[in-house]
Amino acid sequence: MASSYVTDESGKYIPATQRPDGTWRKPRKVKDGYVPQEEVPVYENKYVKFFKSKPDLPPGMSPVDVPAGKAQQPSKPDSETNLSKTAKRNLKRKEKRKQEKGEREVVEETRNELEKVTISEPAVLKDGSENASAEKAKKIKNLRKKLRQIEDLQQKIDSGEIKQPTKEQQEKLGRRKALEEELEDLELDL
Numbered sequence: 001m002a003s004s005y006v007t008d009e010s011g012k013y014i015p016a017t018q019r020p021d022g023t024w025r026k027p028r029k030v031k032d033g034y035v036p037q038e039e040v041p042v043y044e045n046k047y048v049k050f051f052k053s054k055p056d057l058p059p060g061m062s063p064v065d066v067p068a069g070k071a072q073q074p075s076k077p078d079s080e081t082n083l084s085k086t087a088k089r090n091l092k093r094k095e096k097r098k099q100e101k102g103e104r105e106v107v108e109e110t111r112n113e114l115e116k117v118t119i120s121e122p123a124v125l126k127d128g129s130e131n132a133s134a135e136k137a138k139k140i141k142n143l144r145k146k147l148r149q150i151e152d153l154q155q156k157i158d159s160g161e162i163k164q165p166t167k168e169q170q171e172k173l174g175r176r177k178a179l180e181e182e183l184e185d186l187e188l189d190l
Contacts, residue, residue, distance in 0.1 A: 005030055006027075010029075010030070011029060011030075012030045012031075012032070013027050013028060013030055014027060014028045014030060015027050050082070050187070109119045136186050137188060139186055140183060140186050140187065143179055143182060143183040144183065146175075146179055147176070147179055147180065147183065149172070150172055150175075150176050150179070152175060153165075153169055153172060153173065154173065157169075
């Protein structure tokens with residue numbers, strides 16, 4: 001509702017209004033100092049007020065001096081000479097992480113391509129059973145999955161993410177050679 005108050009000898013009040021269904025709302029008395037909910041200003045803490053009151057330009061610079069369409073942006077140092085030791089170290093770490101991420105993506109892409117090349121759709125015989133080559137393809141896929149899990153586990157141990165491997169994890173690492181040999185045998189049979 002808009003703040004259209006009516007004042008008479010009984011005081012200030014919101015007049016009666018008609019609802020869409022035809023019924024009437026009663027007039028409501030309003031006490032002095034009442035502010036409707038819609039008109040109450042939104043609370044802002046001191047930090048929000050500070051940043052809203054902060055000028056966009058540095059002190060002493062007029063808006064005329066700023067080229068049109070160019071907002072002030074924090075300048076990034078072009079060279080590493082004006083960076084602190086910590087900032088330089090952080091930059092090196094960031095670049096190293098980007099390189100490692102790129103290498104991991106390349107390895108995953110080649111792994112996915114290899115899986116696509118060797119695995120084919122299972123052939124179904126007239127009686128509905130799958131033939132031997134389809135079963136071998138499934139077994140190869142499962143063996144590759146197990147080997148991938150072992151590689152991931154080994155990487156976690158090497159990187160220090162897993163400090164003390166459990167008994168099951170050690171057994172899994174011990175089965176790697178046998179799984180690789182079984183995979184080679186199956187691939188030669190196909």
